[in-house]
Amino acid sequence: MATAAKLEDDMLRDRFQATRALTVALAAPLSDADATVQSMADASPAKWHLAHTTWFLETFILNEAAGYRVFDDRFNFLFNSYYESIGARHPRAARGLITRPALAEIIAWRAHVDAALDAAWGRLPPAALTLIELAIAHEQQHQELLLTDILHLFSANPIEPRVYTPTPAAPAGAAPDGRAWTSHRAGIVRVGAERSSPAFSFDCEGPAHELLLRPFALAGACVSNADWAAFIADGGYRTAALWLSDGWAWVKREAIAAPLYWFDDGTSFTLSGRVERAADAPVVHLSHYEADAFATWAGARLPTEFEWEIAAQGVDPTSGNQLDGPGTIAPRAGGELFGDVWNWTASAFLPYPGFRPEAGAVGEYNGKFMSGQMVLRGASCATPRGHSRLSLRNFFYPHQRWQFTGLRLAKDV
Structure with missing residues (x-):
């Protein structure tokens, strides 16, 4: 045996x-x-x-x-x-x-x-x-x-080639209600990866520590393409008051008027070529600046990474629309916390109390990037299934949006 x-x-x-x-x-x-x-x-x-x-x-x-x-x-x-x-x-x-x-x-x-x-x-x-x-x-x-x-x-190729042949779509379920809110507890909570756990985690996910959360609520779904179309129609990219200062400068400098890969005819470019955008699918390829501006426009805010982690407790991180192999790799309507799009948070990528990088050269993996970047949580349709976990911290600069990034709203209760 x-x-x-x-x-x-x-x-x-x-x-x-x-x-x-x-x-x-x-x-x-x-x-x-x-x-x-x-x-x-x-x-x-x-x-x-x-x-x-x-x-x-x-x-x-x-x-x-x-x-x-x-x-x-x-x-x-x-x-x-x-x-x-x-x-x-x-x-x-x-x-x-x-x-x-x-x-x-x-x-x-x-x-x-x-x-x-x-x-x-x-x-x-x-x-x-x-x-x-x-x-x-x-x-x-x-x-x-x-x-x-x-x-x-x-x-960038004018003939718009596709990389993968689309796979048959999964049966469509009921679209989640992004206007539904789930309230979450306040008080002292423990977050981060436990050093004593035998399960793998990156050094930046720990050490686990306590912090105080105020009452908050998280939206039942990610912001959708239809939601984003309404933001555009209402002048979202033309209204300076919605934007962080650096974000507004980026919008003006780069002439940003829509998410990356969007076309005015209702299509988007994907790994399967140009396709029609599904109104109820999560909007994708957003910068942190765009996510923050939308949250302001919607009368809400982005969750902190710790609010997101508490809300995701008990959720299977291998669930949802994640990568299993070549085929259709795109967000689809769903309310899962893991999958479809990475969720921008309001948290800067900074060390947790007591953080120490790994010894040796592999210690350069995360710690030296803890400056000027923002945390994303969850997973996307391009994240290999089994990679993500509750404590995983993804991070990018706030102007970057070529990743499969979106947002889920939060608000104070």
Whole structure:
């Protein structure tokens, strides 16, 4: 009979292999040219995502394994992201200039690294297995970034190509009522990831701590496309009083008049090409500035990340419209807290009381980005199912909106 430790090890191995396979499946429709081009400085080429997630495994796990042969020592410079302690790296904004190695060579590198890990698996020390957990979460993050970056790239193509063939739509249920509010308790609450928990979490999710919440209510659904159309019709993008100062300057400077990928004919560009917008689906591809302006217009506000976390207690984080593989990857009508769109919050991405980054180079993963960014909670239709959890903190700069980002309103009670 298999021991509990052996079963746990087998499950970790299966999750790791499934994660690696999903990345390749998501990139399968791309040509070498598709995978090489970079559409803006914030995005990365698909080939770079495939390579960087492999670099992560080679750098932090395999280079410590006896007998491992590095596939190509030039790749350390090309595919390091932001790890200063590892060494120099190619500039982020110039990743689209890496025409070589070709996509086929990156895929071969992935196979080389996967085979080496598979061969070494039984000899990996506990610290390496802990890093495998981090590597799975890291690759899942890059799977979502891969999708958002491909979408941005293809949206710039005048022939509007589609990446994935749409899959049959799930049976439609009753549309949730975004005007319904659920009140939540006030008082001292405990939030964040417990350090003593054996479950994986990023260092920025903890330590767990107590704080005081005032009575609040959360909307029963995310703000919809129809809601956003009403905001536009009422002059939302033309009314300075609704906007934060930086947000209004961004609107004027960038001539923002609608969410990213919207067209005036009622369609939006998606990973399945241009499609008609569903009125009751959550609005997506919003900046924090837009989300905050809408909340002001609606006579409400954005929830804090801690209000969101308390409201989501008891909800299955694997539920809802999340990523299971290639196909239709778009928000759909639903009231789930996890799935469809990430929810912007009113909280800045800052350290929790007592926060300490992980030791070593992996300590650069989150902590050094705790400046000028805002927290999002939940998950989106592009988040790999199983990645999210109650304490997970996503974060982006307030002007960024090429991710699958939306909002859910809150108000004081």
